[in-house]
Amino acid sequence: MTTINQVSFIGAGNLATQLSKALFRAGVSINQVYSRTMESAHDLAKPLNAQAITDLQQVNEQADLYIFAVKDDALLQVLANFPYRNKPMVHTAGSVSMQVLADFSSSHGVFYPLQTFSKNKAVDFRSIPICIESSSDAFTTSLTQLALKLSGDVRYVNSTQRQALHLAAVFVCNFVNYMYAVGYDLMQQHDLDFDLLKPLIQETAQKVMKHNPREVQTGPAVRSDEKVMNKQLDFLKNNEQLQELYKFVSKQIKETSKGGF
């Protein structure tokens, strides 16, 4: 097992930003930050005391681990232009199989922190699950050791499971946030303060910390309250898109409320 003391980042997006900063705070050296534009490479490299580079040929050999945190579309191309073979490397993508790295290194794996990241909002990594997958037991140990510097919740998750996890995350985070956005707009349109909804948003999230969401489903759809549903659809009569969304989700709640899918 090799201890990972020094890492380099390929990518400077939301995840790369928060992960590199968390590693830096945990005492790990950040050697280089690669991005396609000097501005974003530099913005991230500077607070990390790292070198900013925009050419993959400038990647040096000093890092104990190369973390590829780029968009899924870009990953294969970046790998193809990476100048070394058999360097310890991980990607951070939920929906990409570990296997895509196999041609480039015998020590390859996945380091997937399950959280939503923005460039400008720091997150506390201690409670974020970090999902590890790796090509060997020794490399698993190295990655686990690194992950434990950040989080108390490190798990081994294989590629198929990680895909399910990523998809579940899209539903409980991205789609949920979209529902918040719809609520926000409705409030604005009727001169209502979004603050009114905040205790409800928090309680709804809080409830599923302790309960199976299906068992605490409330609202007109689950109690088949057609009167309320028709009124609400009528209220949305000038917004065909929202009407469709309302019908669609209500129908699924009604149909699936008695069991699973």
Added chain:
Amino acid sequence: MTTINQVSFIGAGNLATQLSKALFRAGVSINQVYSRTMESAHDLAKPLNAQAITDLQQVNEQADLYIFAVKDDALLQVLANFPYRNKPMVHTAGSVSMQVLADFSSSHGVFYPLQTFSKNKAVDFRSIPICIESSSDAFTTSLTQLALKLSGDVRYVNSTQRQALHLAAVFVCNFVNYMYAVGYDLMQQHDLDFDLLKPLIQETAQKVMKHNPREVQTGPAVRSDEKVMNKQLDFLKNNEQLQELYKFVSKQIKETSKGGF
């Protein structure tokens, strides 16, 4: 202005249960609890030291306020069978106009606590917004005084606004909970612990406490990452319903991410 010291509940569902218990804890006497079945009337009346009744003709005249907390479908029928006229009365329904009470009492109004209620989960009313509407200034004052015994956030909201609010609540609570349920099922199907998603669920809710949801939208749809979206749709190939939901919400996120609706 009349101070409301004693109330009776028509209805013993989730909202009636939590609201009556909160009023009781705040020192308000609960006189009677009406429900169609003696079991549910009794279950609620007992801890409140109230009388359980199943016949509206047994409603006595002693209460300072009659709170109608029944399903929207049942409200008109219950009102028609209510034995008194001109008693101070409110309903608690998000999507029902105050006007439906006008024929039954000159002191009528709405007392709408904006939260999701379950029978068995106590909620802390202090941070729950209570939305008041009323037929007169004096009655508004009485209702506001009562509401302030429970919550620090009491607001005057008219019937149209309340309908918008209720609809927004369906999106940010009921539909959000359904997204949690989808996530739950996906995790179960792949032997993954739902706990893995909990920090993400909390962070997603927490983010919109301080940010406009549209500005913190993340995920494959908002960044038009077709590669990930196609993979996720493929992953759902045996579940047509979820595939449809995925396509539908992703499309709306893409279309509306640049502005409002």
